[in-house]
Amino acid sequence: MGFVSRGFRGKRRDTASSSRVPPGQYVVTDFPVLSAGPTPRVNLERWTFSIEGEIDEPRRWTWKELQALPSETVTKDIHCVTKWSKLDTTWKGVSVDTLMEGVETAADFTTVHSDGGYTTNLALDDITGNKAWVVYEFDGQPLEPQHGGPVRFFVPHLYFWKSAKWVRGIRLQKEEHPGFWESNGYHIRGDPWREQRYWGD
Amino acid sequence: MLSWQFCTLAEIVQETPRVASLYLDVPDWQGHMAGQHVDVRLTADDGYRAERSYSIASAPADRRLALTVERLEDGEVSPYLVGELRIGDRLELRGPIGGYFVWPGDDQRPLLLIGGGSGVVPLMSMLRHRAGIGSTVAARLLFSSRSQADIIYRDELTRLGSAGDGLTVFHTVTREKPAGWTGYTRRVDEAMLKEVAWPKQDSPAVFICGPTSFVEAAASLLVAMGYEAPTIKTERFGATGG
Numbered sequence: 001m002g003f004v005s006r007g008f009r010g011k012r013r014d015t016a017s018s019s020r021v022p023p024g025q026y027v028v029t030d031f032p033v034l035s036a037g038p039t040p041r042v043n044l045e046r047w048t049f050s051i052e053g054e055i056d057e058p059r060r061w062t063w064k065e066l067q068a069l070p071s072e073t074v075t076k077d078i079h080c081v082t083k084w085s086k087l088d089t090t091w092k093g094v095s096v097d098t099l100m101e102g103v104e105t106a107a108d109f110t111t112v113h114s115d116g117g118y119t120t121n122l123a124l125d126d127i128t129g130n131k132a133w134v135v136y137e138f139d140g141q142p143l144e145p146q147h148g149g150p151v152r153f154f155v156p157h158l159y160f161w162k163s164a165k166w167v168r169g170i171r172l173q174k175e176e177h178p179g180f181w182e183s184n185g186y187h188i189r190g191d192p193w194r195e196q197r198y199w200g201d
Numbered sequence: 202m203l204s205w206q207f208c209t210l211a212e213i214v215q216e217t218p219r220v221a222s223l224y225l226d227v228p229d230w231q232g233h234m235a236g237q238h239v240d241v242r243l244t245a246d247d248g249y250r251a252e253r254s255y256s257i258a259s260a261p262a263d264r265r266l267a268l269t270v271e272r273l274e275d276g277e278v279s280p281y282l283v284g285e286l287r288i289g290d291r292l293e294l295r296g297p298i299g300g301y302f303v304w305p306g307d308d309q310r311p312l313l314l315i316g317g318g319s320g321v322v323p324l325m326s327m328l329r330h331r332a333g334i335g336s337t338v339a340a341r342l343l344f345s346s347r348s349q350a351d352i353i354y355r356d357e358l359t360r361l362g363s364a365g366d367g368l369t370v371f372h373t374v375t376r377e378k379p380a381g382w383t384g385y386t387r388r389v390d391e392a393m394l395k396e397v398a399w400p401k402q403d404s405p406a407v408f409i410c411g412p413t414s415f416v417e418a419a420a421s422l423l424v425a426m427g428y429e430a431p432t433i434k435t436e437r438f439g440a441t442g443g
Contacts (some may be wrong), residue, residue, distance in 0.1 A: 010249050010277055037420070
């Protein structure tokens, strides 16, 4: 028997959902907000989403063009590195597979970047193959600015800092460039099931 | 590599009816920067565990590591830390964590700290650090509390603010208008920030910490007033946690 916190019992989860909660996480029912700076106000008239870098013809969509693409509605659990998890969240947007259709690239890595200068690095394998979306609705409603609206990245199998708010594009790269939190003590990949929270985890 | 390590509770200081500071002896603490946090892990006798993050309240050079914790009645970890944990008990933690919401001490820009409730904790680490290293960098703290009785570190802030080293502390209370009170009695608004904040031409380093709605409001006001977004660092916590 290892260490026990004297007098601690804790609030047990029901067993049905506990298998869905990664180590060190707890379930919330509200939707906490975390970001490193002020919430940018995004002008949709001038908004575009781009894919550039290791690609012959960079791609770019306006807000209207993005909305005209085939959309998907997905329900996923999300896990924030600050310890909260939220189960069964529903989002609507465009799969990265749709955006990347027909793209030939030598890149293995990407940097997803946002209004306000935020960046996060993701392996190309982590955002393709039905694993990532560019979303503009949460729970059937337009995505609120404080939750990343009008458009955020959504890659729910990794800690939620990878799901960049106020997203503007994907840069395809041959090498891995640590993003904002990844340069500030947080794990380069961030798999919640391996509890990859911080450098060295 | 941040490994879990044991520490021992050496002292408890009740800051307000709901908030207490835990002073911890941490063997081989690697040191921290003002503004960083730690993860705390509790283990029940059947192996069940719960983890939470808490901001560090102490300065890097302080003898003991201090965490200031608000007891959330429906929380899982905070009612244990504030209520159950006793002097001499051991606690598991790892850290320090976070390299962004930090004030290194050699930054010469005027400092503007805006805290709501227990969001003042990482800001207090910065102010303790500032005092400890003898910094005279111009600094202002705007601290919003619900009531006078809810003001965390009240006496120490009064002391720090009257040391004559360039720090001014401003209080606002949002749920009462106490007799004889000389601070503000409303939520943070533009008029208040105009009076308190360093002019934007002075390019202050801004740190805002508190509940989400508080941080959203203060940061948005500053941006609307023309402060550069990249100079405004924020840390938020939701209503949950615990």
